[in-house]
Amino acid sequence: MKKSNLPTKVCVACARPFVWRKKWERDWDRVLYCSDACRRGVHPLARRNTKTR
Numbered sequence: 001m002k003k004s005n006l007p008t009k010v011c012v013a014c015a016r017p018f019v020w021r022k023k024w025e026r027d028w029d030r031v032l033y034c035s036d037a038c039r040r041g042v043h044p045l046a047r048r049n050t051k052t053r
């Protein structure tokens with residue numbers, strides 16, 4: 001039996017679903033972004049927050 005029922009979330013930046021990753025196993029509850037690019041707001045699809053100018 002394969003465990004393919006990995007949890008998924010929707011990235012708050014690009015609004016795309018992403019799948020649980022090993023590196024997030026301890027931080028999954030806190031993960032909001034699918035990638036570092038989204039976290040930093042440099043993703044093309046990401047809406048830039050007006051935090052940084």
Ligand SMILES: [Zn+2]
Nearest residue numbers: 011014034038
């Ligand atoms: Zn994203």
